[in-house]
Amino acid sequence: MTAEEWTAVRLSLLVATTATAASLPLGIAVAWLLARGRFWGKSLVDTLVHLPLIMPPVVTGYLLLLTFGRRTPVGAFLADELGIIFSFRWTGAALACAVMGFPLLVRAIRLSIEAVDGRLEAAAGTLGANPLWVFATVTLPLSLPGVIAGAILCFAKAMGEFGATITFVSNIPGETQTLPSLIYTLTQVPGGDAGALRLTLISIALSMLALLGSELLARRIGARRIAVA
Amino acid sequence: MSLEVDVDHVREHFRLTARFSSAPGLTALFGRSGSGKSTLVDIIGGLLRPTRGRISVDGQVLVDTERGMFVPKHRRRVGYVFQDSRLFPHLSVRNNLLYSRWFARPDGGAAGDLASVVKLLDIGALLDREPRSLSGGEKQRVAIGRALLAHPRLLLMDEPLASLDEARRAEILPYIERLRDDAGVPIVYVSHSAAEVARLATTVVILTDGKVTAVGPVLDILPLADAGDAGGVLDATVARHDEAFQLTVLASAAGELQVPRLAAPVGAPVRAYIRARDVMISLRPPEEISALNVLAGRIASITPSPNGAQADVRLDCNGATLMARVTAKSVQRLALAPGRPVFAVIKSVSFERS
Numbered sequence: 001m002t003a004e005e006w007t008a009v010r011l012s013l014l015v016a017t018t019a020t021a022a023s024l025p026l027g028i029a030v031a032w033l034l035a036r037g038r039f040w041g042k043s044l045v046d047t048l049v050h051l052p053l054i055m056p057p058v059v060t061g062y063l064l065l066l067t068f069g070r071r072t073p074v075g076a077f078l079a080d081e082l083g084i085i086f087s088f089r090w091t092g093a094a095l096a097c098a099v100m101g102f103p104l105l106v107r108a109i110r111l112s113i114e115a116v117d118g119r120l121e122a123a124a125g126t127l128g129a130n131p132l133w134v135f136a137t138v139t140l141p142l143s144l145p146g147v148i149a150g151a152i153l154c155f156a157k158a159m160g161e162f163g164a165t166i167t168f169v170s171n172i173p174g175e176t177q178t179l180p181s182l183i184y185t186l187t188q189v190p191g192g193d194a195g196a197l198r199l200t201l202i203s204i205a206l207s208m209l210a211l212l213g214s215e216l217l218a219r220r221i222g223a224r225r226i227a228v229a
Numbered sequence: 230m231s232l233e234v235d236v237d238h239v240r241e242h243f244r245l246t247a248r249f250s251s252a253p254g255l256t257a258l259f260g261r262s263g264s265g266k267s268t269l270v271d272i273i274g275g276l277l278r279p280t281r282g283r284i285s286v287d288g289q290v291l292v293d294t295e296r297g298m299f300v301p302k303h304r305r306r307v308g309y310v311f312q313d314s315r316l317f318p319h320l321s322v323r324n325n326l327l328y329s330r331w332f333a334r335p336d337g338g339a340a341g342d343l344a345s346v347v348k349l350l351d352i353g354a355l356l357d358r359e360p361r362s363l364s365g366g367e368k369q370r371v372a373i374g375r376a377l378l379a380h381p382r383l384l385l386m387d388e389p390l391a392s393l394d395e396a397r398r399a400e401i402l403p404y405i406e407r408l409r410d411d412a413g414v415p416i417v418y419v420s421h422s423a424a425e426v427a428r429l430a431t432t433v434v435i436l437t438d439g440k441v442t443a444v445g446p447v448l449d450i451l452p453l454a455d456a457g458d459a460g461g462v463l464d465a466t467v468a469r470h471d472e473a474f475q476l477t478v479l480a481s482a483a484g485e486l487q488v489p490r491l492a493a494p495v496g497a498p499v500r501a502y503i504r505a506r507d508v509m510i511s512l513r514p515p516e517e518i519s520a521l522n523v524l525a526g527r528i529a530s531i532t533p534s535p536n537g538a539q540a541d542v543r544l545d546c547n548g549a550t551l552m553a554r555v556t557a558k559s560v561q562r563l564a565l566a567p568g569r570p571v572f573a574v575i576k577s578v579s580f581e582r583s
Contacts (some may be wrong), residue, residue: 119315122276125302126309126333127379134303139329141319 008182016158019097061167072092092169101154114147152214236282254431273300308381316360329379366397427502460504461551483546508553
């Protein structure tokens with residue numbers, strides 16, 4: 001494997017991990033709101049969350065560019081006040097991946113929160129736990145398999161994200177050239193086939209590892225709960 | 230402690246109107262299924278918001294719809310033992326019991342630390358088990374302990390024995406009695422079993438089709454209940470044991486009763502529940518009859534059953550109330566009428582230590 005290929009693999013792992021870790025807390029909160037909340041505009045939130053799943057990735061990437069570009073009000077504010085720059089940086093790739101993976105993350109967590117027996121939550125309430133405690137000590141532990149499944153899905157999506165990323169932060173070697181971007185690049189140049197094939201195999205291996213890992217984790221946690229249902 | 234309830238709750242096709250206040254001890258909400266018992270405890274526990282009304286415990290208001298007050302369930306300090314125990318499946322028995330340790334305030338509610346609650350309910354051997362490995366009876370004991378350790382000012386129990394078989398019930402009843410007598414927390418106990426209520430209750434609130442139809446001490450109220458296993462309650466003490474025949478003789482206001490040998494010592498208080506269908510009526514003192522227990526009394530009232538085939542006869546036996554279920558034909562044949570002196574022949578007695 002070439003140094004360029006290693007760089008792309010490492011960058012992809014960094015981008016995917018960052019995207020998953022950063023979107024997990026927000027994803028859990030949104031999933032809980034959608035599963036248990038009753039508020040005005042709930043279907044609007046639901047639609048917004050799911051939008052990246054159905055829109056062309058290029059459109060999502062372009063919208064991100066319009067919102068977080070260096071010269072846009074939001075982008076300028078983030079850069080000047082907080083020192084966070086997304087455009088043409090690996091952080092931008094992580095943002096694009098997080099947005100694309102978010103619907104998958106929320107969906108899996110929401111389903112597992114909905115499956116948690118509301119009667120157990122009510123019981124926790126009668127024992128003196130306020131709603132936040134109930135969530136932290138009953139709802140979240142019982143929906144952990146879904147949280148893990150969602151995180152893995154989000155990670156896998158982030159590893160493979162191409163359209164939104166390349167539109168938003170381009171394809172800069174060492175900065176935003178993730179694994180799929182490099183595969184694409186290699187297929188465009190003569191003699192790049194061998195490299196593209198190597199990366200494809202790595203990509204398959206990583207995906208399978210992620211899936212296997214989630215399966216094992218879910219089984220370990222799930223084993224404690226199955227008999228209860 | 231005093232629990233004051235005055236609520237209306239309207240759901241589709243159902244209206245619950247309840248007004249009562251309860252004395253210390255165990256207050257039984259008694260009625261057929263669908264009479265609104267569970268709805269009422271859910272309202273007291275804060276799981277449901279009543280359409281209208283006011284609830285207070287020890288003068289502290291939990292709900293007052295007129296003043297827009299609704300204390301959420303986690304701030305009520307009202308413990309709740311559910312029919313389906315609802316133990317947390319991801320926590321061990323010990324951690325289920327200790328669940329409330331971060332937010333429970335021990336002042337003014339049920340006293341007791343883990344050790345004393347474990348001892349009261351005899352669950353020491355279960356502490357490191359997972360809830361799913363427990364039997365139904367064990368689960369309920371742990372659920373009771375978990376509720377107690379939150380130091381509630383009032384404990385609600387919604388048919389805690391309903392999902393258990395007869396043997397498991399018998400296993401748990403003594404613990405609930407200990408709870409009533411030793412834990413220092415008033416209990417509201419929902420049940421549709423007259424025998425259970427007779428054994429446990431201090432006060433009975435009878436609910437019929439969403440309305441409170443009677444409130445009062447168990448001895449006076451239970452005979453009024455319209456239930457499949459209606460009957461009378463006798464408070465008695467153990468007078469002596471007859472070892473030769475393995476019998477125990479009880480003294481009660483209504484007279485002496487001979488029952489199969491009880492484990493209770495002489496002098497111990499005992500509460501006997503006598504089902505209406507286990508009592509026959511005779512106009513003369515019966516002789517040469519296998520039944521050991523015949524009590525003299527006077528007919529207080531006769532209530533025909535809805536279909537007219539049977540009647541519940543209420544007997545006043547020297548101040549104690551007994552119930553007898555007889556056929557309408559017998560009422561006519563023996564010319565039974567209020568005020569008439571009769572003899573109650575008791576076929577069997579269920580005895581409950583009190």
